[in-house]
Amino acid sequence: MPRLEFLRRDHAPALLEFERENRAYFAASIPDRGDAYFAHFDARHQELLAEQASGLHFFHLLVDSEGAVLGRVNVVDVADGSAELGYRIAERAAGRGLATAAVREVCALGVTTYGLSTLRAVTTVDNAGSRAVLARTGFLPAGDIELNGRPGLRFVRDLRGTDGAAPEDVHMVRGSVRRRG
Structure with missing residues (x-):
C-alpha cells in the first residue's frame, strides 16, 4: 500500500530514479527540469532538505512497499498561513487515485502540522488530470494565468475550519497514507 513520507536524505536514489523514469512523461504537461537538475541532483536534494x-517548504514522497517513489507532493513558499501546492505522480501510478489521496492528506497536514489556512496551486489548461485532482480535493478556480508560455489556471483552497480535516477514507499513520476499509 502506498504511503506518504516526509522527504529524507535516504530517499535520494529512489527519487532520482523516479525523476529520470518519468522525465518525458512530466515534460508533456509541465516544464522539464533540465539536464542541470539531474547532473547536480545530490546537491539539490541537500538544498531541499x-x-x-x-x-x-515541506516535501513529501508517495512510496510503495518496496520504497520506490510513485509521486511527490510539495508545499512551498510557506508564509503568513499560506503556501503553494505542487505534485506529480509517476506514469505507471497515474489514474489510481493516488494523487487525490496524497493531496487530501497534505491539505490535512497543512492545517494540523504546518499551520496553514490557504493553499494555492496552478496547472496548465490542458492538464485535465491535475485539474480533476484539484477539483476533487476542494480547490476552486481563482483566475487565468500564463504558465511558461502556456494558458493556465490558478486554484485556491481555504483550509480553515473543517475543510482541512483528513477525509474519512484517508488518514496519517506514522507518516503514511492509509485507506480505511
Missing part, C-alpha cells in the same frame, strides 16, 4: 528544516 535544508529548506524543509527551515520551515520554508
